[in-house]
Each structure stands twice: as C-alpha cells, then as structure tokens.
Amino acid sequence: MATDHAPPPPEASARALLPLILPALIVGVGASLLFLGVSTLAEEFEHVLWNDLPDALGIGDYSSLWIITVLTTTGIVVGLIVWKTPGHAGPDPAEGGLGGPAQPPGVVPSLLLATFFVLAGGVSLGPEFPIIASNIALFYWLGRKAAPAVPGAAWIALASAATIGALFGTPVAAALVLSEALTHQPGPGSLWDRLFAPLVAAGTGALTTQLISEPSFDVGLPPLTDPGYGDLLAAMVIASLAAVLGLVAGYLFPYVHTAFRRLKHPLVMLPVGGLALGLLGVLGGQLTLFKGLTETKELTASVGSWSSGELMKLALVKVLALLVASSCGFPGGRIFPAVFIGTAFGLSAQALVPEVHPAVAVSAAVLGILLATTRQGWISLFTGAALASSPAILAVLCLASLPAWLIVTGRPMLELDHEGHSLR
Numbered sequence: 001m002a003t004d005h006a007p008p009p010p011e012a013s014a015r016a017l018l019p020l021i022l023p024a025l026i027v028g029v030g031a032s033l034l035f036l037g038v039s040t041l042a043e044e045f046e047h048v049l050w051n052d053l054p055d056a057l058g059i060g061d062y063s064s065l066w067i068i069t070v071l072t073t074t075g076i077v078v079g080l081i082v083w084k085t086p087g088h089a090g091p092d093p094a095e096g097g098l099g100g101p102a103q104p105p106g107v108v109p110s111l112l113l114a115t116f117f118v119l120a121g122g123v124s125l126g127p128e129f130p131i132i133a134s135n136i137a138l139f140y141w142l143g144r145k146a147a148p149a150v151p152g153a154a155w156i157a158l159a160s161a162a163t164i165g166a167l168f169g170t171p172v173a174a175a176l177v178l179s180e181a182l183t184h185q186p187g188p189g190s191l192w193d194r195l196f197a198p199l200v201a202a203g204t205g206a207l208t209t210q211l212i213s214e215p216s217f218d219v220g221l222p223p224l225t226d227p228g229y230g231d232l233l234a235a236m237v238i239a240s241l242a243a244v245l246g247l248v249a250g251y252l253f254p255y256v257h258t259a260f261r262r263l264k265h266p267l268v269m270l271p272v273g274g275l276a277l278g279l280l281g282v283l284g285g286q287l288t289l290f291k292g293l294t295e296t297k298e299l300t301a302s303v304g305s306w307s308s309g310e311l312m313k314l315a316l317v318k319v320l321a322l323l324v325a326s327s328c329g330f331p332g333g334r335i336f337p338a339v340f341i342g343t344a345f346g347l348s349a350q351a352l353v354p355e356v357h358p359a360v361a362v363s364a365a366v367l368g369i370l371l372a373t374t375r376q377g378w379i380s381l382f383t384g385a386a387l388a389s390s391p392a393i394l395a396v397l398c399l400a401s402l403p404a405w406l407i408v409t410g411r412p413m414l415e416l417d418h419e420g421h422s423l424r
Contacts, residue, residue, distance in 0.1 A: 020197035023147065024158055028204025031135040031162035035205075036212055038112055039127060042119035046290075049120055062286045067122070068278035071289075074121030075274020078114045078330060082266040085110035090133055093125075093331045094257050094416045102140035102156055103133055114331050122289035123277060124321035125332020128167055132333075135159040158201040165202030166209045168386075174202035177379055219300040219343070221359040223390040234356045235400035238349050239368035242342055243404040246372025249319050250412035254422050257327040261420070266329055273328025277321055284317030291332075292318070292340030296387075299343055303350070303358050311348035315341050326414070334414050338373050339383060342366030359388040360396065367397055368404045373414035375423075377401065 049070060051061060059066050082089045087107035103111075115130040136159040143155035157178065164174040178198050224231065263269045281288060287295045299306075299314075306314075322337045346365030350356045363384040370380035381401060385394045412422030 020154070021200055023143065023150070024162075024197045024200035025204050027135075027139050027143075027155075027158040028162040028165065028201040029208050030139065031159060031201070032166035032205040032208035032212075034112075034135055034138075035127065035131045035163060035166045036209060038116060038131065039119065040213075042116050045116070045120040046122075050122070062289075064282045067281040067289070068275065071122055071278035071281060072271055072274040074117055074123060075271040075277075075328075075330075076267070077117050077121075078274075079267040079270035081110055081114045081117070082270065082329060085113070087111065088266075089114040089331055090130070092416075093129060093329065094253070094326055094420075095418060100133065100136070102152070103137040105137050105141040108134045108137050111331055118330050118332050119291065121274075122281065123274075123330050123332060124289065124292070124318060124325045124337045125330055125334065126291040126293075126336030128163075128333030128335055130331040130333070131167070132160055132163045135163045154197065157198045161198035162201035162205035164205075166205035168382075169206055169209050170386075171199055171202035171206050172382060174198065174205075177376060218389045219297045219362075219387050221300055221303075221362060221388055221390075222357075224357050224359045224388060224393045224396075225390070227360075227392050227396050230355070231357055231360045232396050232399060234349075234353075235360050235364035235396045236403050238346055238356075238361055239364040239371075239397075239400040239404040240407055241349070242345050242365040242368030243372045243407045245315070245319065245341070245345060246338070246369045246414070247408060247411055249323060250372060250414050250422060252323055253327065253412065253414055254416060254420055256323045257416060257420055260328040269328045270330065273324050273330065276324045276328075280317055280321045280324065284314055284321070287340075288314055288317045288321055291336040293336050296340045296343045299340075299347060300358070300362065303347065306347065306351060308348045308351040311344050311351060315344035315348060318344065322414075334373060335370065335379075335383075338369050338414075339366055339387070342369040342384075343387070345369065359390055359393060363388045363393055363397055364400050367401055371401065371404050372408045372411075375408065375413045377405065 054061055054066050087110040090103055090107045090111040111130050111134055115127060118125055119127060136156050139159040140152060140155045143150060144152060161174040161178055164177055165171045178195060260269045260273060263272060287298060318337060318341045322334060325332065326334060342365040343362050346361035350358050350361035366387055367380050367384035370383060371377065374380065381397055384397050410424055412424055415423045417423055
C-alpha cells in the first residue's frame with residue numbers, strides 16, 4: 001500500500017554556509033565582550049558599594065540598614081533611568097526570555113545602564129535577559145546595515161547563540177536552546193545546517209569568555225561516581241518537589257506583577273520594589289542578594305553546616321526576591337537566581353535526609369526549578385548536570401525530568417505575555 005511521505009528539506013551546501021563563518025565569529029567576540037564588560041564594571045562597582053563605602057562610613061558590611069539603603073537607592077536610580085532616559089531600559093522584563101524580537105538600538109544604552117546598577121546593587125536577577133536583548137538589538141541593526149541580504153532572523157539567532165555561549169562559558173547551552181527553538185520553525189536545510197552559524201557564534205562567544213574570565217559552573221560538589229536506584233528515586237522526588245515550588249512562583253507571578261503595575265510610575269514601582277528587596281535581604285541575609293552564582297558556590301562549599309530549615313528559608317526568601325525583582329521593573333534574567341533557589345532547596349532536602357548524595361540533591365532540585373520557571377528542558381538538564389560536574393549523573397537527571405515535566409507542562413511559567421498573563 002502506497003503511503004505519502006513529506007520530502008526531506010534540501011541540504012544546504014558548503015558554499016551557502018561558508019560565508020556565514022566570518023559574521024558568526026564577529027558576533028561571537030562582540031557579544032562576549034559586551035557581556036564581560038558590563039559584568040566586570042558591575043563587579044567593580046559592587047565591591048565599592050558593598051565593601052569600600054560602608055567601611056569608609058564605619059558601617060558594617062551587609063548590615064540591615066545598609067542592605068535596605070542600597071537596594072532602595074538602586075530602585076530609585078533604575079526608576080530614574082526607566083523614566084527619563086531614551087529607550088526607557090527596554091520592554092517589561094517580566095515578558096523577557098532567552099531571545100525575542102530585536103529592539104530598537106536606542107534602547108541599548110539605557111538597558112545596559114540599568115543592568116549595571118541591578119547587578120551591582122544586589123537585586124536578585126541575572127544578566128541573561130538584558131545582555132541577550134542588547135546584543136540582539138545591536139547586531140540586528142549593524143548586520144542589516146552591513147549585509148542587508150542576510151535575513152534579519154539570522155542576526156537574531158547569531159546574537160542569541162553567541163550571548164548564551166558567553167554566559168554559560170560553553171556552546172553546548174546555546175546549541176540546546178536553539179535546537180529546541182528551531183524544531184518548531186520551518187526552514188531550508190537540516191537542523192544542523194541551521195545550527196551551523198549559531199554554533200560558530202556560540203563557540204566563539206564561549207571561548208572569548210573563557211580566555212578572559214575562566215567561568216565555571218562547577219560549584220565544588222562531591223562527584224557522583226556510581227549512581228544506584230536510591231539516587232534515582234531521590235532525584236525524582238526532589239526534582240518533582242522543586243518543580244512544585246517553581247510552579248507556586250509561576251502562579252504568583254502575574255498577581256505580584258499586577259500589584260506593582262497599579263503603582264503605575266517607574267519612580268514609584270522600582271523604589272518600592274527596592275525597599276521590598278532590602279527587607280527580604282535583611283530577612284534572608286547576604287546570600288539571598290545578587291544574581292546568585294557566587295552565592296551558590298558559597299552554599300555548596302559549606303555542605304553540612306546549614307540546617308534543613310535554614311536552607312529552606314534561603315530558598316523561599318530568594319523565591320520572593322525573584323518575584324519582586326521580576327515584577328517591579330528591574331531588568332534582569334531569572335535563570336541564575338533560580339539556580340540558587342534550586343541549590344538551597346536541594347541542600348535542604350539533603351540535610352533532612354543525609355543519605356541523599358549532595359550532587360543528586362542539588363542537580364535534581366535545579367532541574368526541577370528550571371523546568372518549572374523556564375520550560376526549557378534541555379537547558380534545565382544541562383545546568384543541573386553542569387553543577388554536578390559528573391557525567392554519571394546525566395542519566396539520573398534524564399529520568400528525574402520525566403515526573404517533573406508531567407507536573408509543570410501546561411501550567412504557568414515565570415514569564416508573562418504582553419497582557420500580563422502567564423505563559424504556559
């Protein structure tokens with residue numbers, strides 16, 4: 001019996017792919033340098049703001065009064081940027097993910113300036129959303145002028161891939177994110193044809209970052225060398241529970257966002273949000289401030305020295321801080337804070353049941369929280385495995401992702417549409 005089969009997409013020729021290498025290399029280096037420049041400047045100012053200045057004033061580092069003062073002031077400064085500067089720091093950050101359409105290039109200066117103060121001021125957000133948005137805007141604009149024959153979507157893909165590669169220090173993360181996105185987009189050539197130039201950009205961005213700053217997601221957990229059925233059961237339970245925590249944040253997100261939007265003016269929303277973050281910082285302590293990667297390493301360096309209750313408190317405070325920061329208008333990404341939340345949650349479970357391997361607990365919890373908040377399956381698996389620095393754990397995480405995915409699929413994630421409704 002005859003059956004109809006759709007013809008496979010035509011393969012791209014080497015002649016079509018080779019001209020894309022140079023633009024990809026340029027975008028990769030440029031995207032990484034922009035990320036490193038903003039991050040380095042923010043780190044320098046962070047040291048001045050949180051160490052040098054309080055020392056000069058005779059105030060203890062990270063005292064309650066100083067935490068509240070700095071975060072409220074950060075809200076005022078970012079509120080002024082959003083209100084008064086051209087571009088107004090871009091679109092509502094609650095609607096941002098890993099990618100998106102190109103913004104006008106005039107948005108970039110105000111967005112990067114606001115991001116600088118967010119990163120230095122201790123706001124619980126990462127750099128991924130504003131840096132990706134800035135690189136897309138810049139390279140889309142430059143690319144369309146320099147090579148108008150190249151489709152605009154190609155420049156967006158190159159900028160996104162290069163920035164993700166730079167952020168994670170490896171092109172694998174970009175490949176996983178893009179393969180997930182390109183699966184649903186028709187286009188000429190095979191998937192690997194369409195990934196060719198973005199992978200060049202991602203690899204160049206990652207290599208540039210590694211040569212300059214040597215980033216690492218290795219948080220110093222003891223390696224898992226011989227996983228067993230007990231590890232698999234623990235990973236499934238912890239990933240599922242962490243996914244539930246992420247879903248709670250997803251359900252709350254539109255309500256918190258609406259509450260801040262009722263304040264209407266950025267010079268009201270952001271200072272109020274900064275004050276709320278300051279109070280949460282006092283409640284949770286120094287570790288619940290900032291984007292969370294350095295603080296994650298501090299947590300894992302002291303496994304066994306925190307009680308389960310203390311670790312759960314850190315996770316819950318960070319969830320609230322992430323909700324507030326994402327809702328009141330601070331530009332920033334949600335992946336890095338979610339990694340801290342997952343780490344604190346996983347270590348809390350491990351402190352409660354010491355027989356659970358720390359690498360299993362942390363990786364599974366990070367997997368679950370990222371699945372719930374981003375719905376990016378591949379990047380969730382990659383991040384969980386990267387934290388453990390143990391190839392043996394990948395099979396465990398693949399199986400642990402299945403019940404967690406059943407819990408989160410079709411339910412609200414930590415991103416809103418243009419009307420303020422949760423994406424699913």
